[in-house]
Amino acid sequence: MRCIECGKAHDMAKPVYACSSCGNLLEIRMDRAAALARLAKGDLQRRPISVWRYRELLPVGANSKIFSLNEGGTPLIRCDALGRELGLRELYVKFDGTNPTGSFKDRGMTVGITKAAELGMKVVTCASTGNTSASLAAYAGLAGMKCVVLIPEGKVALGKLAQAMMHGALVVSVKGSFDDALDVVMKSSDKLGMYVLNSVNPFRIEGQKTAAFEICDQLNGSPPDYLYIPVGNGGNSAAYWKGFAEYESLGVVSSHPIIRGIQAEGSAPVAKMFATGADTLTPVKKPDTVATAIRIGNPANWKKTVRAIKESGGSASTVTDGEILAAQKKLATVQGIFAEPAGAAALAGLIKDVRAGELDKSSRVVCVSTGHGLKDPDVAISQSVKPKVIDATLDALGKMLEG
Ligand SMILES: *Cc1c(COP(=O)(O)O)cnc(C)c1O
Ligand SMILES: [Zn+2]
Secondary structure (H helix, E strand, O other), rough: EEEEOOOEEEEOOOOOOOOOOOOEEEOOOOOOOHHHHHHHHHOOOHOOOOOOHHHHHHOOOOOOOOOOOOOOOOOOOEHHHHHHHHHOEEEEEHHHOOOOOOOHHHHHHHHHHHHHHHOOOOEEEEEEOOOOHHHHHHHHHHHOOOEEEEEOOOOOOOHHHHHHHHHOOOEEEOOOOHHHHHHHHHHHHHOOEEEEEEOOHHHHHHOOHHHHHHHHOOOOOOOOOOEEEEOOOOHHHHHHHHHHHHHHHHOOOOOOOEEEEEEEHHHOOOHHHHOOOOOOOOOOOOOOOOHHHHOOOOOOOHHHHHHHHOOOOOEEEEEHHHHHHHHHHHHHHHOOOOEEOOOHHHHHHHHHOOOOOOOOOOOEEEEEEOOEHOOOHHHHHHHHOOOOOOOOOOHHHHHHHOO
16 A cells, blocks of 8 residues: 555555655555466456456455445446447446445445455444445445444435435534535544545545456457546546556556546536646535536545546546436436436536547447436436326326327
8 A cells, every 4th residue: 555646655454544754645556466476366257247356456355254245247338329329339338326325336335344344443434425425334234333424414315315324324414515524534533433435545446446347358358448437536537547557457458448537517626627737636615516426626536536537548527517417318218227417427528529529439438327316316307207197097198198
């Protein structure tokens, strides 16, 4: 476990999230030779596709007890109807909303909670726009740990709140934004002895990188040319890049996708860096978007994600809430995929690029759909036609259909 900035090594057997010298985030570095040796005798490709198919590439002890809900192994759905509309030859959606609690967070949480148990932690915590708390609550219950989640008051989608409460977490509503809640959580870890499972926790990122391995495997070893992905705190985009880069360095694949990070216009500090060429992040004070999962003004992982996107040869840009909602509706009506708004932001970014003529149409493109539409029923209902009420007669139905 090393600092992303100064490279200082940190003990993996201790609960730390920031460099003791310079305060930057930590990351797990793979021992390439050891990984190759383990892969050589392994039978990865014969196991069912899931996060734990890649166990040898994850930083958990060989004898550790794994806490799993069978996360990962999510479908890579070929979207021909949508592809035809956009004039794209090969379009896929990686539907990570089909994970056990309905978002990609489960990939990170199964590894994070497994690690928390290794470290002997009894209480886990996070700040959350919703999905992290839903996922953490479920896995904490599974592992018999106490769970405290901090959410921004009044800003969490109904389904996500229901999950965190139902799984037995102590849900605390904070008067402030997600960024304010994360601030409190980070301070509390030392003082109150709670283990933090936000994406500043490098083990979360390790679990999430498996989505990139899966995409390569699902495409029979030919990675896509482009990966479109929403960026909130920036953990998942960094995780995908880590996965693609590791698979390439291990020689499992021989190329990697260009990463296009997509943010909502009202909370786009990372996209702004790419637009202006700035080399540090200027936080957005009052982030706002219908896509609550990416309503984040001060992304904790900005350095990781900016580096990841640049290394891939990509960039970050924005879409409006209107574009996000149109993409969400399109995905649901044309492809049968019900994503929450943040889970449609990547597609909205792709549509925008295609319309601007910025994409070679013979490209193989994957859009990551990060969360399930049932998470946020209010937004879905508000942009759909309300049910019509009729008498219970065939006549009434016929008349209604004529009209
Ligand atoms: C957490 C989340 C995101 C943002 O991921 P980051 O790692 O914070 O960039 C996007 N979409 C959904 C549905 C999420 O739950
Ligand atoms: Zn450092």
